[in-house]
Amino acid sequence: MTNRDQKKVWREKRKMLEKEKNKESIRVGVFVCHCGTNIGGVIDCSALAEYARMLTNVAFSEDNQYTCAETGLTSIKTAIKEKNLNRIVVASCTPRTHEPLFRKCVSDAGINPYLFNFVNIREQCSWVHMDYPDAAFEKAKDLIRMGVAKSIMLQPLEMIKIGVTQEAVVIGGGISGMNTALSLSRQGFKTHLVEKEYILGGRLNSLYKLFPHDTEASELIEDVKTKINNSKNLKVYTEAVVKSVDGYIGNYNIKILQLDRIIDLKVGTIIVAVGASLLIPENLYGYDGKSRITQHELESKLKAEEKISDKIVMIQCAGSRIKERIYCSNVCCMTALKNALIIKDRKPDSNITILFRDIYAPGTYEDYYRRARESGVLFIKYTEDKLPIVEETQVKVFNEYIGEKMILPYNLLVLSTPLIANYDNKELSQMLKVPLEPNNFFLEAHVKLRPVDFATEGIFVCGSAKWPVDVSESIVQGLAAASRASTIISNKNLNFSGSIAEVEESKCNGCGDCRDACVYNAVEMVETRIEFKAIRDSFIPSTALIKHKSKVIPSMCKGCGVCVGICPVGALSLKNFTNEQIGVEIESYLS
Amino acid sequence: MVEQIQETYFPKILTFLCNWCGYAGADYAGVSRYQYPPSIRVIRVMCSGRIQPSLILDAFNRGTDGVMVCGCHIGDCHYISGNEYAEERVKKTKKILEMLRIDPNRLRLEWISASEGIKFAEVVNDFTNQLISLGPLKKES
Ligand code: FES
Numbered sequence: 001m002t003n004r005d006q007k008k009v010w011r012e013k014r015k016m017l018e019k020e021k022n023k024e025s026i027r028v029g030v031f032v033c034h035c036g037t038n039i040g041g042v043i044d045c046s047a048l049a050e051y052a053r054m055l056t057n058v059a060f061s062e063d064n065q066y067t068c069a070e071t072g073l074t075s076i077k078t079a080i081k082e083k084n085l086n087r088i089v090v091a092s093c094t095p096r097t098h099e100p101l102f103r104k105c106v107s108d109a110g111i112n113p114y115l116f117n118f119v120n121i122r123e124q125c126s127w128v129h130m131d132y133p134d135a136a137f138e139k140a141k142d143l144i145r146m147g148v149a150k151s152i153m154l155q156p157l158e159m160i161k162i163g164v165t166q167e168a169v170v171i172g173g174g175i176s177g178m179n180t181a182l183s184l185s186r187q188g189f190k191t192h193l194v195e196k197e198y199i200l201g202g203r204l205n206s207l208y209k210l211f212p213h214d215t216e217a218s219e220l221i222e223d224v225k226t227k228i229n230n231s232k233n234l235k236v237y238t239e240a241v242v243k244s245v246d247g248y249i250g251n252y253n254i255k256i257l258q259l260d261r262i263i264d265l266k267v268g269t270i271i272v273a274v275g276a277s278l279l280i281p282e283n284l285y286g287y288d289g290k291s292r293i294t295q296h297e298l299e300s301k302l303k304a305e306e307k308i309s310d311k312i313v314m315i316q317c318a319g320s321r322i323k324e325r326i327y328c329s330n331v332c333c334m335t336a337l338k339n340a341l342i343i344k345d346r347k348p349d350s351n352i353t354i355l356f357r358d359i360y361a362p363g364t365y366e367d368y369y370r371r372a373r374e375s376g377v378l379f380i381k382y383t384e385d386k387l388p389i390v391e392e393t394q395v396k397v398f399n400e401y402i403g404e405k406m407i408l409p410y411n412l413l414v415l416s417t418p419l420i421a422n423y424d425n426k427e428l429s430q431m432l433k434v435p436l437e438p439n440n441f442f443l444e445a446h447v448k449l450r451p452v453d454f455a456t457e458g459i460f461v462c463g464s465a466k467w468p469v470d471v472s473e474s475i476v477q478g479l480a481a482a483s484r485a486s487t488i489i490s491n492k493n494l495n496f497s498g499s500i501a502e503v504e505e506s507k508c509n510g511c512g513d514c515r516d517a518c519v520y521n522a523v524e525m526v527e528t529r530i531e532f533k534a535i536r537d538s539f540i541p542s543t544a545l546i547k548h549k550s551k552v553i554p555s556m557c558k559g560c561g562v563c564v565g566i567c568p569v570g571a572l573s574l575k576n577f578t579n580e581q582i583g584v585e586i587e588s589y590l591s
Numbered sequence: 592m593v594e595q596i597q598e599t600y601f602p603k604i605l606t607f608l609c610n611w612c613g614y615a616g617a618d619y620a621g622v623s624r625y626q627y628p629p630s631i632r633v634i635r636v637m638c639s640g641r642i643q644p645s646l647i648l649d650a651f652n653r654g655t656d657g658v659m660v661c662g663c664h665i666g667d668c669h670y671i672s673g674n675e676y677a678e679e680r681v682k683k684t685k686k687i688l689e690m691l692r693i694d695p696n697r698l699r700l701e702w703i704s705a706s707e708g709i710k711f712a713e714v715v716n717d718f719t720n721q722l723i724s725l726g727p728l729k730k731e732s
Contacts, residue, residue, distance in 0.1 A: 094614075094618045094621075095635070096610070096614065096615060096618060120618075120633070122621065123617065123618040123620075123621030123622065124617050124618070124621055124633055125629075127621040127622070127624055128620055128621050128624070128625065128626055128627055128629075128712070129626065129627075129628075129629040130624070130626060131626060132628075132629055135629040136629055138629070139629045139632065142632050143632065143633075146632065146634070435671070455671070499637075517676065519670065519671045519672060520670075558670060559637055560637050560638040560640055560641065560669070560670035560673050561636065561637055561638060561640060561641030561673075562638060562640035562641065562670060562672075562673045562676055564641060564643070565640055565641050565642060565643040565676060565677075565680060566643075566676060574637075574641060577636055577637065577641060579643075579645070579646070582634060582636070582646055583646070583649060585634050586605060586634070586646065586649055586650050586653060586655075587653060589603075589605065589632050589655075590603065590605075590650065590653035590654050590655055591653070
């Protein structure tokens with residue numbers, strides 16, 4: 001055995017001894033909950049508590065009617081003081097609902113909250129093995145033994161505190177982004193609004209009137225613009241695009257390119273409000289931009305007060321709800337109704353037919369649809385397998401309702417084409433590390449529970465960037481995103497769970513697998529200098545070696561442990577779920 | 592349900608559940624009182640991507656009859672793609688088990704969403720029966 005090997009062995013031994021010593025001072029308290037009859041009705045809880053007392057390092061155990069009730073919590077706190085406990089195990093329901101409560105309880109009693117361990121003997125024992133009370137009792141014993149074993153291995157962890165730059169950037173200056181920026185600046189946060197075009201307003205600039213009240217779009221924009229111009233905290237960058245994004249929640253560094261200069265922004269939160277684009281229907285129903293145009297082009301004509309021909313056929317779902325573009329674009333039905341009504345208003349005797357697959361006019365919009373019918377607009381239903389056939393001066397369509405083919409002459413054909421995702425969404429999503437859905441719109445964290453959040457904390461989304469929405473919905477979402485974003489930047493500091501990955505540097509071989517596996521970019525490879533001292537009385541001079549070592553950025557780590565699983569040399573570990581901790585659980589079950 | 596708890600042999604199954612789907616699904620089975628055989632012991636991890644072959648092999652080494660890993664359905668992982676890693680690692684571990692002459696069917700990977708309590712119960716039932724028919728681990732090698 002060489003000297004070095006010998007040293008290694010000693011080091012290991014010393015570590016072991018230290019651990020043993022530490023173990024001696026560990027005093028576990030076990031609390032078994034009856035949960036009324038939910039657990040107590042199947043399993044003998046006092047016998048369980050009795051059993052727990054026999055386990056190593058358990059200094060105290062008892063059973064409670066309801067451990068989570070005030071009396072139960074008080075008894076935990078008293079036991080901690082009186083029996084000098086430093087690990088707490090509660091055997092009751094599920095950590096998914098009650099872990100925060102018990103963590104807080106032990107921390108109130110002066111113990112680090114991460115020295116608490118939960119054992120589930122209700123959802124995953126008494127409730128599912130009602131017919132086998134004896135087996136359930138044995139299982140509960142195993143689970144408690146495993147829980148106690150793990151608790152002995154637990155280490156105190158600190159919450160991670162990070163500073164927050166109390167500023168925000170809003171990407172996209174359409175109606176949604178304008179409202180977000182305005183709301184944030186009014187709350188007193190310095191806000192940067194980045195717009196690709198040379199003016200604010202986005203697609204609203206090209207709209208004429210807005211449904212359902214026929215407000216002029218330009219009025220609405222002007223109103224918001226004036227407010228923006230008058231607000232002190234709000235800085236607008238037009239003709240500017242995001243070039244790069246670095247950092248994490250509370251601390252982002254963003255480079256934007258405005259014409260030919262680069263501007264650096266430091267913000268705490270990012271709101272994506274880039275909106276959507278219009279589909280140009282090349283090769284669709286003979287689109288030519290003259291007598292066969294899009295709904296949007298029709299609107300521009302109306303806005304410019306151009307003369308509109310009086311035999312009009314509109315085709316809904318032109319290019320949407322088909323195989324390549326499976327979604328409903330949400331706004332086209334209402335746009336068609338709106339434009340039809342405007343034309344009818346101007347020239348009541350014009351002939352308008354709308355070919356549709358389904359009309360989507362939810363809520364009070366239904367009224368709008370009714371008005372269109374009353375004013376004489378004709379509605380004909382077609383189906384996906386029998387698409388209308390457009391000829392030079394007429395449209396042939398199979399009318400689903402009467403089951404007959406119809407021929408409709410036209411001199412203006414209007415296609416209701418969908419909004420599509422911006423071509424550069426992909427690039428932006430990669431910069432922000434947020435996901436897109438299959439149609440390349442931005443994907444929120446949860447459609448119902450977190451509708452304007454991204455799964456990545458600190459970044460939000462609103463308006464048509466997420467899905468085609470109309471103006472009022474854009475505004476609502478813009479304001480929602482502003483209030484969600486303010487929950488971040490209203491703090492000077494943020495606290496995060498201490499259960500994160502860490503690297504044992506000496507073991508790391510610098511392969512970088514962990515960095516590649518981390519979807520949150522929480523692992524980086526840093527250059528480390530390893531110094532070798534010159535050996536005395538020899539010719540070997542002192543040298544240094546540059547090596548790459550992985551490093552976890554605590555504030556970005558979400559604690560999933562994927563990197564731990566992938567590390568080929570076992571240099572990474574996930575606090576609270578270390579190999580050792582899981583190992584003793586396995587061991588104590590199977591021994 | 593397993594006919595009766597066999598006096599002679601009842602398998603031990605170590606189960607890793609991810610916090611967001613597998614564990615939640617097991618909880619849901621409990622809330623709905625779906626009964627399943629008391630053969631499993633659960634170890635909670637945050638994501639199935641945390642599991643590594645050494646943990647599974649350790650369990651077999653210590654004499655478990657089966658190991659089950661449950662995560663979110665592909666595409667639903669709370670941490671985006673952790674379950675894809677889990678899938679790959681379970682595949683690899685099965686190969687190792689084969690080399691150790693342990694039937695790879697003793698290791699099972701399942702995707703269980705938070706609302707699939709019934710599926711969880713069915714899977715445990717099925718796996719238990721399968722292991723009973725395979726017999727205790729020791730006899731094989
Ligand atoms: S969180 Fe369930 S598999 Fe990743």
